[in-house]
Structure formats: C-alpha cells, structure tokens
Amino acid sequence: MKSVKFFVFALLFASQFVFGQSTWKIDAAHSNLMFKVQHLVISEVGGYFREFDGSLVSKNDNDFSGSTINLVAKVASINTDNADRDKHLKSDDFFSAEKYPELKFVSKSFKKVSGNKYALIGDLTIRDVTKQVKLDVEYKGTVKDPWGNTKAGFKLTGAINRFDYNLKWNAMIESGGAVVGKTVKLEANVELAKQK
Numbered sequence: 001m002k003s004v005k006f007f008v009f010a011l012l013f014a015s016q017f018v019f020g021q022s023t024w025k026i027d028a029a030h031s032n033l034m035f036k037v038q039h040l041v042i043s044e045v046g047g048y049f050r051e052f053d054g055s056l057v058s059k060n061d062n063d064f065s066g067s068t069i070n071l072v073a074k075v076a077s078i079n080t081d082n083a084d085r086d087k088h089l090k091s092d093d094f095f096s097a098e099k100y101p102e103l104k105f106v107s108k109s110f111k112k113v114s115g116n117k118y119a120l121i122g123d124l125t126i127r128d129v130t131k132q133v134k135l136d137v138e139y140k141g142t143v144k145d146p147w148g149n150t151k152a153g154f155k156l157t158g159a160i161n162r163f164d165y166n167l168k169w170n171a172m173i174e175s176g177g178a179v180v181g182k183t184v185k186l187e188a189n190v191e192l193a194k195q196k
Helices: 002-019 083-090
Strands: 022-026 032-039 043-049 052-058 068-074 102-114 117-126 129-144 150-161 180-194
Touching: 043 083, 102 129
Parallel strands: none
Antiparallel strands: 022 052, 022 180, 032 043, 032 180, 052 068, 068 102, 102 117, 117 129, 129 150, 150 180
C-alpha cells in the first residue's frame, strides 16, 4: 500500500513539474542579434542578422534559472549596411553562407548570478565548428502587453574569437595591426512571448 501511495505521489509531483513549464518564443519584430568588431585598430564596425528564431523553456515563471534556450540565425541575412562587405562576409573567407546557412546556439546551463543577472553557457555553432561560450544575461522584466500577451525581456552580451570558428580572413595594415580584429563582441536584445 505504501508503494502505491508513493507511486501516486511521485506521479503527481512529476505532472506538476511538467505542466509547470512554460515555452517562450522570440518576438523577432522586437528583438535583435548584433555584433561589433574592431576595424583598422582605431574603430569598430557593427552588423546584425535580420532573420532569426528561437525559444526558451522555463521551469517556472518566477525564476528563469534552469531554462533551456535555442537560437538559430540565417547567415545570409547578415547586414552591415554595406553590400560589398555583406557579400564578403557571406563568402568562404568568413561565414560561407551557401555551405553553412545557419548559425546555431544551444544552451547547456542558465543560472542566476544575483538579482536580475544570469550566466548562460551553451554551444555556439558557426560554419562546421561548435564551441562552448559564456554569455552574460540581464533579465529586463516580465509584462503584459495591451493585447494580453505575456512578454519577457533579456539582454545578452559576450565575445568570441572569430578564428576559433574559421572566420579566417586576416589582412594586415602597415603598422602591423589587423584590418579586422579577432574579437567579435556579441549583443542580443530579446523579447520573448509566452505561448498560451
């Protein structure tokens, strides 16, 4: 009898855990995925991806710790407001967009550091290379929009070494510095819509 009671209790507990989860989808119209890289050592040039999608699955709505996060961006949608530069970035010198059409991120852990600060660790895939990266996350809050939808906002920042992902083009200037720096700064402002 005790084993039956324990089984029922375990089943109820598991059900509450599963049904307590929430799925959130990126609202691409109110989100952005941006990057910046040093140019000629003296300045920075930035860009963004126009086409991307992703989701977050939270264990509960009060604390996003332990959430799982997935993100996919279309490499061909890269935009730096310069057609020649965009074409170069899509070539094999950088992203090789035709051969590797998607950039992907899959989370491995998402933990609260303090207050509204989180640490996100996951696998980032660019071209045919997958490496673990750490991103700093700022939770901006959760609100109801005028149409009754629940929205949550996050800002993510981090940096990668582009050579780690075979983004290999590396022209040099007379003084010895690189035309394009090796460190790429990442920033994403993400608005998520809770699925009903």
